[in-house]
Amino acid sequence: EEQPFTGVFHRNSRVRLDDITDGTGKTIGIGERMSRHAQSGWAGVTPGQQLIYAPESPRYDPANPAFNARPAITATLVHVRSSAPSLQGSPGGFIGPHVGGTNFLNMDGSCRLISEQTDPAVFRALCTRAGGEVGPGVP
Template sequence: MSKSRSAFTLVELLVVIAIIGVLIALLLPAVQQAREAARRMSCGNNLKQLGIAMHNYHDTYRVFPSGYYQTLGYDVRPYNTSGHQQRYCYARSILPFIEQTALWELLDAGQKLNTPSWQIPGITQVVPGYMCPSDGAGPKLSKEGFGGNYLGFHGDSRYYDQGWNADERMNGMFFALSKVRMADVTDGTSNTMMMGEINLIPEGGVDATVTDRRGMYNMCYTGNATLSANVTPNSLTPDVQEAGRFVNTDYAPAVSAGSGGVYATYARSRHPGGVQVVLVDASVRFVPETIDTYVWKGAATRSNGEVASQW
């Protein structure tokens, strides 16, 4: 009688390894897609909560929060002694409505002492609801505070396209000293975008020199904390930023505005094929990067009368 074999042959072992390798190669894309689907769902939930918070703010104050409280022209308003003091935005205003009342009280107390917005204790506290889980650059922290992925739309143009101090005359939901009411959204709350996404540039931490101000909620000016729909999502067209305050990358391209130039931050995301936005009615949509430019621009304005037939 022949002896029973107690081990695999080398050929059999190689075949098994090859089969396992093929199975892993087939499964990895599916796993990655499942993970991205989960991250995208979490991102959409963040935007949904921000939309609800905006509604609650409006219910309380009968107006949506201002885009930011300092104009690009450094005018002294509404009560501070320097135009540089109030460089904060809607992201701070709605903190009490996203279960961040303690942080809001800390920031508000510092602001009332006429302290510059980027020097108030608490500005480096991370708010998870402002971060897209698909963007590995978050949380974005610098000596000027915490920055997030979600910005409000100021309209379909760039800052200064309409002249000096045009930041107070934009046609979107959030701009300098804006006081937009629900009744002002005559294009329809289900047709008008409120907030969207950007890609973040990682910083070196709170002790490092600031290199990119896009998404910085406590250092708002030159269009770095609001979105322009002048170009469609994930465009290769670079953002236009203040000289020396940005980093140009392939996933968040930027150029300098130069002296007297225009300023703009465009919608981008790490989600394949498009970006997520929350509309004024607090519903969330995924907008493909192939969207028609006219439709995209129209969705960023509150009362221009566009017909959103393709939306």
């Protein structure tokens, strides 16, 4: 059964700030997505159709394009039906070059590193805009 998109950004999205009833400081807008071995892209969109490509990136190496990190922003769509606990193991997952976590931008403009040890249920709650979840803090 298909679930509706409960995040903020998705294809043909028309979400307004007033629609974020969980609070803009408690709702993830975008998160890091990088890969050294494959193209990154919007969650749910075919890799290779990136919105942002930064040749000035410190990981950019014109002599070795197969291993370039290609920074891109990604949506808050999370594969909630997956039985795997990994947040970065799916095509739409998040991953960054930081030890212990990945950076996320909240809808109030604040940015924070969320630990890779965060319970997937807490992470999924942070990705919804109007789920009404009240849960533990993020490590």
